[in-house]
Amino acid sequence: MSAQISFHNLTLGYERHPAVHHLSGDVEEGALLAVCGANGAGKSTLLKGICGALKPLGGAIDLHGVSPRDIAYLPQGAEIDRSFPIHVYDMVAMGLWRRAGLFGGIGKADRARIEQAISAVGLEGFETRPIGTLSGGQMQRTLFARLLLQDARVILLDEPFTALDAKTVSDLVDLVRRWHGERRTVIAVLHDFDLVRATFPQTLLLARTPVAWGPTAEALGPENLLKARRMGEAWRVDAATCVDAA
Numbered sequence: 001m002s003a004q005i006s007f008h009n010l011t012l013g014y015e016r017h018p019a020v021h022h023l024s025g026d027v028e029e030g031a032l033l034a035v036c037g038a039n040g041a042g043k044s045t046l047l048k049g050i051c052g053a054l055k056p057l058g059g060a061i062d063l064h065g066v067s068p069r070d071i072a073y074l075p076q077g078a079e080i081d082r083s084f085p086i087h088v089y090d091m092v093a094m095g096l097w098r099r100a101g102l103f104g105g106i107g108k109a110d111r112a113r114i115e116q117a118i119s120a121v122g123l124e125g126f127e128t129r130p131i132g133t134l135s136g137g138q139m140q141r142t143l144f145a146r147l148l149l150q151d152a153r154v155i156l157l158d159e160p161f162t163a164l165d166a167k168t169v170s171d172l173v174d175l176v177r178r179w180h181g182e183r184r185t186v187i188a189v190l191h192d193f194d195l196v197r198a199t200f201p202q203t204l205l206l207a208r209t210p211v212a213w214g215p216t217a218e219a220l221g222p223e224n225l226l227k228a229r230r231m232g233e234a235w236r237v238d239a240a241t242c243v244d245a246a
């Protein structure tokens, strides 16, 4: 299996304060990888680095030829503006924009794909609903339908199942499994260890620096979890700037 994403002594952060520090390793093509760790451990920062929203302070990320249009990124719910005046159908159709272009127009085949995506997430009948009127779970289904249309080789999900009911989580996990079956590379930030153990073969446990990275049962073993907690407790808000990154 070949590497899809490689981290080389990667440091990511804000104004030279590292949030992810000295990360090295490969994400294999087709991997289903969970990123776990305490609040502030650097998980979202890592996804932002992979999708190019944040430039490294030090080290490098090698995407092995994957172009930005082949990376789909679902940010944490709070970062999505629900007041934007758009209907479910158009929100889902945005998944085609990367390929069709903003002014590419939507043909008959595209309309069928949009309808299939809406149906795949169980939102038939919601097409004309403004997104501002959706429940949290319906909104997340809409965003997953958009991801379906993006047809990306690399899919980054930041806490995609937070505050969702069991049925919605189960339906969306099925989509994640489908992407894995299609050999797409999926990286998801998650806090629910039971879900991670049941669904994600690989886990990266972060506490700003990597604590463990490998098969989930080992990465989330008691010793690593204790180590991650201790490293989190030792973290100071006024930590010095990263010398490597200066």
Ligand SMILES: Nc1ncnc2c1ncn2[C@@H]1O[C@H](COP(=O)(O)OP(=O)(O)OP(=O)(O)O)[C@@H](O)[C@H]1O
Binding pocket: 014, 019, 037, 038, 039, 040, 041, 042, 043, 044, 045, 046
């Ligand atoms: N835009 C920003 N400017 C400055 N500091 C930031 C910014 N975004 C995040 N940070 C800081 O970087 C560190 C890592 O944040 P990040 O959001 O990556 O953590 P996380 O592991 O995703 O946490 P959570 O589980 O709470 O979502 C935190 O200390 C956070 O305060």
